[in-house]
Amino acid sequence: MIPIAVNTVANILQPLIDVANSVLSYFHDSLGLEWGYAIILLTIITRALLIPLTYKQLKGMRALQAFQPQIKALQEKYKNDRQRLSQEMMNFYKENKINPLASCIPLLAQLPIFITLFYTLKGPLRDDMCGQEVMSCGDIPLDVVQNSATAEIAGEKMTALGYSSTNVDAIVGNFQNVVDLIPYGESFFFIPDLTAKATGAVLITLMVLYVGTQLISGLITATTGDRNQKILMLVLPFIFIPFIISFPAGLVLYWITTNVWTIGQQAAVNKFIPVPVMSTPEAVAAAKPPPQPPKKKKRRR
Amino acid sequence: MKRIWLAPVFAYRRWLSPLLPRRCKYEPSCSTYTVQAVERFGVLRGTVLACWRILRCNPFSHGGFDPVRETFTLKVGPMDPADYHGETTQR
Numbered sequence: 001m002i003p004i005a006v007n008t009v010a011n012i013l014q015p016l017i018d019v020a021n022s023v024l025s026y027f028h029d030s031l032g033l034e035w036g037y038a039i040i041l042l043t044i045i046t047r048a049l050l051i052p053l054t055y056k057q058l059k060g061m062r063a064l065q066a067f068q069p070q071i072k073a074l075q076e077k078y079k080n081d082r083q084r085l086s087q088e089m090m091n092f093y094k095e096n097k098i099n100p101l102a103s104c105i106p107l108l109a110q111l112p113i114f115i116t117l118f119y120t121l122k123g124p125l126r127d128d129m130c131g132q133e134v135m136s137c138g139d140i141p142l143d144v145v146q147n148s149a150t151a152e153i154a155g156e157k158m159t160a161l162g163y164s165s166t167n168v169d170a171i172v173g174n175f176q177n178v179v180d181l182i183p184y185g186e187s188f189f190f191i192p193d194l195t196a197k198a199t200g201a202v203l204i205t206l207m208v209l210y211v212g213t214q215l216i217s218g219l220i221t222a223t224t225g226d227r228n229q230k231i232l233m234l235v236l237p238f239i240f241i242p243f244i245i246s247f248p249a250g251l252v253l254y255w256i257t258t259n260v261w262t263i264g265q266q267a268a269v270n271k272f273i274p275v276p277v278m279s280t281p282e283a284v285a286a287a288k289p290p291p292q293p294p295k296k297k298k299r300r301r
Numbered sequence: 302m303k304r305i306w307l308a309p310v311f312a313y314r315r316w317l318s319p320l321l322p323r324r325c326k327y328e329p330s331c332s333t334y335t336v337q338a339v340e341r342f343g344v345l346r347g348t349v350l351a352c353w354r355i356l357r358c359n360p361f362s363h364g365g366f367d368p369v370r371e372t373f374t375l376k377v378g379p380m381d382p383a384d385y386h387g388e389t390t391q392r
Contacts, residue, residue, distance in 0.1 A: 053360045087366045087382040090328040094365030094379050102324045104331045104358040221322065229319045236316070 009115060016116040024120065035194055039117075039250050043257040046113065047265075053106060058269065060100035067096060114251070121195045121248040194250035203245065206252045210244060211237045213259035220266045306344050310335050326364025327379070331355050337369040346373050353377070 020042070027038035064071070074092060078085035093099040158168045191202055198206050214237040244252060314332050325331050334354050339347030353375060354367070365379025 056360060084382065084386070086328045087385075090326070090364055091366045091379070091382050093326070094363045097363050099326045099362075099364040101326045101364065102322075103326050103360050103362065103364075104324055104355050106360065107321075107324055108355065232316070232319060 013112060013116050013119065016112060017119050020116050020120045035250070036189065036191065036253060039194070039253050040257050042117075043254050044261065047258060047261045050106065051265075053102065054265065054269075057100060057102050060098050063096075063098040064100055067092075067098065114254075117254055118247065118251055121250045191249045191253070194253065195248050197246055198249040198252070202249070206249060206256075207241060207244070209256050210252055210259075211241070213256050213263065214240075217259045217262040217266070220263055220270075303339055303344060303347075306348075307336055307339055326358055326362060327354070327367045328365075329368060331358050334367070334369060341369055342373050350375075350377075 023042060024035070024038045027033045027041055028035055031038075033041065070092065071089070074088050075085060078088055090099075093101075155168050159165070190205060191198060197203075215234065218233045218237075244255070310332050314336075318332065323330075327334070329337065331351070331354055335347070335351035338350040338354075341347065342350065350369070350373070354377075357367075357378075358364070363379075366382045366385070367377060367379050368385060370377060
């Protein structure tokens with residue numbers, strides 16, 4: 001059941017996988033970027049394309065300020081019926097075309113992007129990276145090849161390890177290629193192989209970076225004061241760790257990059273666009289008496 | 302069957318949703334709508350309605366109050382809460 005589901009997902013996403021693969025290959029081959037930078041650039045471009053949406057949302061939030069009196073009236077009218085209140089609020093947003101919420105599609109769209117990158121790193125990109133088609137990169141006994149003085153010695157060692165003669169001939173024939181390409185193509189800073197699971201110190205570093213960026217981005221975007229939710233938010237990155245360990249390192253790189261982007265974007269928003277008074281009951285209770293809206297309107301322009 | 306099908310939605314609502322700021326432009330939210338639609342119309346028709354709703358919850362829509370209707374139809378859209386609660390006729 002599960003393998004069938006996995007295959008189906010891979011088949012449905014095949015066009016996307018092809019696109020991601022050719023974009024990454026373009027960054028690598030034509031722009032001359034290392035694969036790691038190619039992944040980071042892809043992440044940055046994806047997030048940059050989403051900026052207009054964030055901006056639109058911020059505009060909606062600012063527009064809300066002009067409607068504070070009406071919103072307060074609604075909150076007063078339905079203060080004993082929370083469900084009805086949210087119905088009326090959404091209706092009010094719709095009527096005035098000021099809905100400040102982000103909508104669900106962008107959230108769900110991240111999932112296919114993520115899965116696509118997963119399959120790209122596991123499949124086509126793996127072969128592109130080492131330029132070796134007989135065996136996939138991870139199956140080449142790199143340490144053996146690199147620690148052998150000549151191609152023949154590497155070949156003998158591989159035969160002794162039980163590799164088939166076809167593979168041995170191909171690898172030995174491409175000996176120079178393999179040694180040159182693999183360290184260049186697959187490694188990135190401290191990550192030896194972007195398409196494989198990280199291990200040891202590399203894995204720990206990646207996990208620290210992931211949990212760190214995830215926590216900071218969670219804290220900086222948090223809108224709730226609820227204590228349980230904050231605890232859950234602090235715990236969640238750690239719950240994800242067992243899953244992330246089995247991801248290709250390049251995917252973790254994507255995740256860390258996108259977290260860093262979120263942090264930067266939110267910091268910029270907080271700095272340059274002051275947080276408007278959101279229409280929570282607490283905010284209303286704390287707000288000054290209403291006869292101010294004309295002033296607010298003017299200030300907005 | 303419905304429960305199994307909805308398990309990911311329940312997991313999202315229990316674990317992920319509380320961590321994120323509200324995103325959905327509609328009331329009830331897309332996940333609540335999905336649960337209600339599947340429970341009212343079954344897995345197939347409920348899922349169709351849910352997909353249609355999620356497609357409508359895009360950055361270009363204005364959202365609004367959009368409950369699961371009594372009968373199965375794709376001609377859905379935001380409505381006035383007062384109509385839904387039968388207040389308009391009383392006036």
